[in-house]
Amino acid sequence: MIPVPVAPGANSRNAAANKVESVIGSSRKPGITLVEMLVALSILSTILLPIGMFLVEYLRGSNELGDSHQVMNLLEEKMELVLTRPFSAIPIGSTEGKAVIFEGRSVIDLRPVDLGVQKVSFSLNVEVVPVEFSAIADPKTGRIERATVDDGMKRLTLRAVWGRKGERFLDLVAYKADL
Numbered sequence: 001m002i003p004v005p006v007a008p009g010a011n012s013r014n015a016a017a018n019k020v021e022s023v024i025g026s027s028r029k030p031g032i033t034l035v036e037m038l039v040a041l042s043i044l045s046t047i048l049l050p051i052g053m054f055l056v057e058y059l060r061g062s063n064e065l066g067d068s069h070q071v072m073n074l075l076e077e078k079m080e081l082v083l084t085r086p087f088s089a090i091p092i093g094s095t096e097g098k099a100v101i102f103e104g105r106s107v108i109d110l111r112p113v114d115l116g117v118q119k120v121s122f123s124l125n126v127e128v129v130p131v132e133f134s135a136i137a138d139p140k141t142g143r144i145e146r147a148t149v150d151d152g153m154k155r156l157t158l159r160a161v162w163g164r165k166g167e168r169f170l171d172l173v174a175y176k177a178d179l
Contacts, residue, residue: 067115067116067118067162067168068168068170070115071115071120071160071162071170072170072172074113074120074122074160075122075158075160075170075172076172078108078109078110078122078158079156079158079172079174081107081108082107082108082124082156082158082174082176083156083174083176085102085107085108087154087176087177087178087179088102089102089103089107090107090126090154090156090176091126092126092127092128092154093125093126094123094124094125094126095110095123095124095125095126096110096121096122096123096124097110097111097112097121097122097123098110098111099111100124108124110122110123110124115162118162118163118164119162120160120161120162121160121161121162122158122159122160122161123158123159123161124156124157124158124159125156125157125159126154126155126156126157127154127155128150128151128153128154128155129152129153129154129155129175130148130149130150130151130152130153131148131149131152131153131177132146132147132148132149133146133147133148133149134146135147151178152177152178153175153176153177153178154175154176154178155173155175156173156174156175156176157171157172157173158171158172158173158174159171159172
């Protein structure tokens with residue numbers, strides 16, 4: 001504020017007020033005060049912090065989802081290899097972390113695989129499932145015949161485990177019939 005000169009004989013009260021105004025007005029420099037900075041930073045942090053946290057979680061989730069897709073593709077590939085083999089070439093029981101060999105040839109490779117910075121381990125569990133058939137033996141009498149085959153089907157469970165402490169896993173289940 002610009003000081004206003006006081007005319008001689010003017011009211012001394014007005015002169016004192018003008019003098020105070022000129023002193024206060026002249027001490028104020030253009031800029032930002034500390035309080036204004038703190039208010040601006042608090043508003044900015046309440047807006048940017050949640051957005052930053054969202055982006056970090058989004059990227060982390062996207063990375064884990066990509067790993068899951070890659071592991072699922074590996075599982076599908078290994079299961080297709082198992083299902084193309086003869087029924088007798090698939091061993092009953094659990095097999096983990098090694099290649100399954102039948103007649104001198106590798107049927108399926110279950111050794112661990114590196115996926116980025118993590119290791120994926122595989123296991124195959126095969127169990128025999130009895131199959132029961134029902135059919136009409138004699139069309140005239142309508143008598144139903146039942147037949148059970150104890151070793152006619154195998155249930156194949158292929159499992160992949162990965163993560164820092166093995167906390168993530170996927171199972172792929174298929175059935176193979178002895179036709």
